Amino acid sequence: MANPSRRRLNTALLSAAGLAAAAPLWTPSTVLAQGARFDEGIDYLALPSVPGRKPTPTAKGSPVEVLEFFWFSCPFCWRLEPRLKEWKAQLDPKQVDFKQVHVGFADDGQQRLFATIQSLGLTASLSPKIFDAIHVQKKAIRSSADALRFLEQESGLSKDQVKAAWNSPAVEATLRESADQVSRFAVQTVPSFVVGGRFMANPQLASGNNARLIQIVNYLVALSRAA
Numbered sequence: 473m474a475n476p477s478r479r480r481l482n483t484a485l486l487s488a489a490g491l492a493a494a495a496p497l498w499t500p501s502t503v504l505a506q507g508a509r510f511d512e513g514i515d516y517l518a519l520p521s522v523p524g525r526k527p528t529p530t531a532k533g534s535p536v537e538v539l540e541f542f543w544f545s546c547p548f549c550w551r552l553e554p555r556l557k558e559w560k561a562q563l564d565p566k567q568v569d570f571k572q573v574h575v576g577f578a579d580d581g582q583q584r585l586f587a588t589i590q591s592l593g594l595t596a597s598l599s600p601k602i603f604d605a606i607h608v609q610k611k612a613i614r615s616s617a618d619a620l621r622f623l624e625q626e627s628g629l630s631k632d633q634v635k636a637a638w639n640s641p642a643v644e645a646t647l648r649e650s651a652d653q654v655s656r657f658a659v660q661t662v663p664s665f666v667v668g669g670r671f672m673a674n675p676q677l678a679s680g681n682n683a684r685l686i687q688i689v690n691y692l693v694a695l696s697r698a699a
Contacts, residue, residue, distance in 0.1 A: 510691050517672045519657065535569040536696045538689060539666045541659045543575050544582045545614070548675060549663045550607045553600070555682045559689075568693055573650050575662055581619030587646040588637050594627060601626055665689050668696035 512518050540556070542549040560570060572595075574586035582602075589598045605611040605622065613622050624634050637643065653659075657666050664674040665685075671692040678685035 510688050515673070515677055515688050516692060517677070519666070519670055519672055535565060535567055536668045536693045537569045537571065538668075538693065539571050539573050539653065539657075541573045541575055541654065541657075541662055541664045541666070543577070543662045544586070544602050544606055546662050547607060550603045552663055552675075552682050552685070553603060555686055559686050567697065573653050575654055575659065576647070576651065580614060581616035582613065583647060583650065584616060584638065584643060585613070585619035585623060587643045587650070588623060588634075588640075589627075590646060591640060591642045592627065592629070592637050598623075598626060665692075667692035670696065 510516060544550075563570060572586075574583045576583040585602070586595075586599075589595050602613065602622070606613055611622075613619055620634070620638060623638070624631050627634055629637075653666075657669075657672065659666075661674050661676065664672060666672050667689060673685060673688045673692060675682070675685055678688055
């Protein structure tokens with residue numbers, strides 16, 4: 473199994489204009505009714521069945537798992553955040569089980585930082601602060617020392633509580649699972665979405681348009697539910 477902390481992941485070549493592109497954010501329940509049509513191999517990829525990669529078709533009536541692979545330092549992941557926040561607010565948990573997976577770079581403390589804030593239940597409050605610190609305030613949060621210091625300053629918890637979570641079995645398990653998912657789905661660019669374990673969408677395939685990317689993800693959710 474490839475170790476993503478040693479893998480060089482290329483950020484998607486996303487035009488900054490993609491954030492400003494105006495388009496309706498259809499929900500998965502309405503996307504097919506709106507007559508949306510996207511083509512395999514052009515707008516999205518069907519993940520092939522290969523050893524170590526096991527597509528998991530969604531059971532009838534079950535929510536479709538949508539994984540967003542991202543990296544805090546990725547400017548395109550940051551620009552996608554407003555669209556993603558709006559989209560998540562519309563989701564029906566009976567239709568979509570959305571999860572974020574932070575990729576790992578060599579000597580990158582951000583993956584452990586994300587796993588730790590997840591374990592502490594602080595993802596919603598701290599993820600925006602991390603993106604803002606990196607992309608607006610231009611702070612360096614790359615090494616484990618940088619990431620741990622940021623968490624101690626921003627979490628509102630004691631240093632002992634932060635360090636206990638940082639080194640906890642729950643965080644170690646999340647890191648192993650993230651590595652497995654990156655390897656299993658052969659993720660090469662961020663942001664990337666894997667829908668139902670069967671399909672992949674990313675900004676490159678969406679012509680750099682964030683609104684179109686969300687539409688494609690909705691389409692793939694609907695496609696998975698209709699299968």
